[in-house]
Amino acid sequence: MDPFEHLPDKKIINRGAFSEKFLNLGISSFKEACMYVHNLEYGYNSDYSDNMILFKENKGSCTMKHGTIAKLAEELKIPLHKNIGVYKFSEQITTGAEKITKKYNIPYVPMVHCFLKHRDLRFDLTEGNKNGKNKPINKFIKTKQVKPLISRKEEYTLFRDILKNEVLPRSEMEGVKIRILLKAREEAIKLLKRAIE
Secondary structure: OHOOOOOOOOEEEOOOOOHHHHHOOOOEEEHHHHHHHHHHHEEEOOOOOOOHHHHHEEEEEEHHHHHHHHHHHHHOOOEEEEEEEEEEOOOOOOOHHHHHHHHHHHEEEEEEEEEEEOEEEEEOOOOOOOOOOOOHHHHHOEEEEEOOOOOOOHHHHHHHHHHHHHHHOOOHOOOOOOOHHHHHHHHHHHHHHHHOO
């Protein structure tokens, strides 16, 4: 991922609910808003259908942190977009992952991570947070630009499509069924949640 100093910047003008919220917090520039969100506690939110949950709970996972900033960018007409990427979750990424891969006899667990993209630059506002990962995610099997506040259902459908079309056809996944990968994913999410407690 790219350093935060390369984030685009622009004065925040009230152009919608998100720009108004940041202005009410005393935040006047886009880059300042990015750093505010980056510095918030990393955590899983209680209601992903509530677009303002990050502000209400003062924390967020990659989903809400990047969704919030992508929405602000949209209001300010900054060409920065939320992307999701499917990556190889393994012991290198999170301690304890190897138990899951051995249990299901798979080389890694395909997992989703979000980030921001501005032209050829990529930014992860959860990098450096206590997010359950031992290192940043820089390599992806597949990435896709999505709406800032994509629903959990839409994201899950997209994830399944990537599993079917990009992951399962790979030689290392020969003989593996999609249901195995989905079960492994459930356990990997639990592992990540435990890692940030």
